[in-house]
Amino acid sequence: MYRNRLLLLTLALLACALAYLFTGVKGSLEFALMFRGKKLAALLLIGAAQAVAAVMFQTISGNRILTPAIMGFDALYVLILTAAVVALGAPAYQQLDPGLLMLTNATLMCAAAVMLFGLLLRKGQGDLMRMLLTGVVLAVMLRSITGLLQRVIDPSEYAVVQAASFARFSRAETDLLGVSALLCCGALGLAWRMRHRLDVLALGPVASTSLGEPPLRGQRRALLLISVLVAVSTALVGPVAFFGLLVSALTYLVLPTYRHAILLPGSALISGVILVGGQWALERVFAFTTPLSVVVEFLGGVVFLLLLMKGLKR
Amino acid sequence: MIEVQNLSHDIHGAPILRDISVTVPKGGVTALVGPNGAGKSTLLSLMARLIPRQQGRITVDELVVGESDDKDLARRLAILxxxxxxxxxxxxxxxxxxxxxxxxxxxxxxxxxxxxxxxxxxxxxxxxxxxxxxxxxxxxxxxxxxxxxxxxxTDYLLLDEPLNNLDLAASRALMARLRDLADNKDRTVIIVLHDINFATAYADRVLVMKEGRLCADGAPQDVITETLIQSVFETDAPLRTVEGRPVVMV
Known part of the structure; x- marks a missing residue:
């Protein structure tokens, strides 16, 4: 039954992708396809990365409200980036190979995320409100430190940082596509291999220990993969707060199963449909009056509030 | 056989278990009883590797808790x-x-x-x-x-206060099933119980704990006495013997 739904989602994504590639081409089809093909690839990567990161994070933290973005993963990325600009100075920073830079950022982020969020998961497991508060405060703190650093640096350096700190789906950094694709596919592959372990980890600490999957080890592994995925997505489009939540909430609605073999690909497909379909609609149908990030963040924010209210009522 | 050797455990500097050594042989139902804060659940959680071990050693047959592969332990010991x-x-x-x-x-x-x-x-x-x-x-x-x-x-099954939130019928049914697992399926059941009467009715052996120490160990009818209830639980509940087993009059 879920297989059919996955198939339908795949068809929907294909339709969106074809519409995105082929509608409204003026001039050379070849040029348009190359140009749009790169953007399409970037959107699909971001979509899959955000979706899988959100679902995995919700599995290991045992709740349906928190996502890496809400807990400040992407704020951590922007902080690392800002700190690098401050430490090296803008000219030196811009001369670095962007691919290498991204790899370094992703590595640093993995280390920091495992330390910070690993600790948080250990201490806050089972206490959703405490985790939510700590996460939100942590995200604000990371953003404030970033803000402080950005105020101290000179305007030309600030411009470099700023370019990386706003979400923009329409102008994804396509020159980073190669490295991103590599990192992202690697992380997604490893996440796929973890699918059965994630099923067990989702049962909670006692049951997963009993079944031979110690939660700490699984959480650490998942956090590493999540960090890579968020780093890739943030490097490509900048931070997005509520997109992951929107996708994960829709995924549980469309695919009400515990099996990550269904949830992981399902969430990636749903995420792709939203991003590619949304981008197509905004670019071709509504002629770009509103950026996609604003629409997605608005919807995601509403979902966040609804889930929070539902959680509080229970 | 589960062997606990010189197990001590602190939480935030407060001693919860003090140098416990005990052996649970294969087979039968063993109940851990004692007042609140005696360390029963901590002992069980350490056996179950739910919390990291600080001092001492726990072995399940030839496997060492905290060192042996989790996959092997998962085939030997289950936690409810x-x-x-x-x-x-x-x-x-x-x-x-x-x-x-x-x-x-x-x-x-x-x-x-x-x-x-x-x-x-x-x-x-x-x-x-x-x-x-x-x-x-x-x-x-x-x-x-x-x-x-x-x-x-698995050969061993650990349960931490499974009767919480269960009514009388469900509690009795659960204990009868555990008894059946021990008698007919060769499982070894180790269970933390709050209600002494359930322990005396269904367990082959009780381990009585107080303040992080083991203070009595043996068959329920030998171990559970009025003096023990008074010294361990610090309450003067009378004890009657009904059909050969001790019953605490609550």
Whole structure:
């Protein structure tokens, strides 16, 4: 039954992708396809990365409200980036190979995320409100430190940082596509291999220990993969707060199963449909009056509030 | 045989267990009893590797808790969970199926599926097989958890206060099933119980704990006396012997 739904989602994504590639081409089809093909690839990567990161994070933290973005993963990325600009100075920073830079950022982020969020998961497991508060405060703190650093640096350096700190789906950094694709596919592959372990980890600490999957080890592994995925997505489009939540909430609605073999690909497909379909609609149908990030963040924010209210009522 | 050697445990500097050594041989039902804060649950959690060991050593047959491979331990020792996350997305069959995970690691064989059906039949869960966990009553859910640990097919089963939130009928039914597992399926059951009367009625052996120490150990009818109740629980509940077993008059 879920297989059919996955198939339908795949068809929907294909339709969106074809519409995105082929509608409204003026001039050379070849040029348009190359140009749009790169953007399409970037959107699909971001979509899959955000979706899988959100679902995995919700599995290991045992709740349906928190996502890496809400807990400040992407704020951590922007902080690392800002700190690098401050430490090296803008000219030196811009001369670095962007691919290498991204790899370094992703590595640093993995280390920091495992330390910070690993600790948080250990201490806050089972206490959703405490985790939510700590996460939100942590995200604000990371953003404030970033803000402080950005105020101290000179305007030309600030411009470099700023370019990386706003979400923009329409102008994804396509020159980073190669490295991103590599990192992202690697992380997604490893996440796929973890699918059965994630099923067990989702049962909670006692049951997963009993079944031979110690939660700490699984959480650490998942956090590493999540960090890579968020780093890739943030490097490509900048931070997005509520997109992951929107996708994960829709995924549980469309695919009400515990099996990550269904949830992981399902969430990636749903995420792709939203991003590619949304981008197509905004670019071709509504002629770009509103950026996609604003629409997605608005919807995601509403979902966040609804889930929070539902959680509080229970 | 589960062997605990010189086990001590602190939480935030407060000693919870002080130098405990005890051996639980294979077979039978062993109950851990004692007042609140005696360290029963901590001892069980350490055996179950739910919390990291600080000092001392715990072995399950030839396996060392905290050192041996988790996959091997999962085939030797099961822990009964009180709740699972994601309960709304799990059916009873899904949950019981997880019991085979230590063997198939996500790819169940026909044998695994057959054992899951067997387990559900044994625990009268077949009529509930497709129900989602959070539509079940507390007693039915507990039965599903026990069925999961049953199909895990381990020699040892650890339970931490499983009678919490169960009514009298469900409590008695659960204890009778555990008794049956010990008597007819060669399982070794170690259980933390709050209610001494349940311990004396269903356990072969009681380990009485107080303030992080083991203060009595033996068959219920030998160990549970009025003096023990007074010294360990610090209350003067009278004790009667009914049909050969001690009953605390609460």
């Amino acid at each position: 969970p009180q709740t699972v996350h994601a309960a709304s997305r799990l059916t009873v069959r899904d949950l019981v199926g997880f019991g085979r995970y230590p063997y198939h690691r996500g790819r169940p064989t026909p044998d695994d599926r057959a054992m899951v059906e067997d387990g559900m039949r044994l625990f009268d869960l077949l009529p509930l097989a497709e129900r989602s966990l959070d539509t079940l009553s507390g007693g039915q859910r507990q039965r599903a958890f026990v069925a999961m640990t049953y199909v895990q097919d």
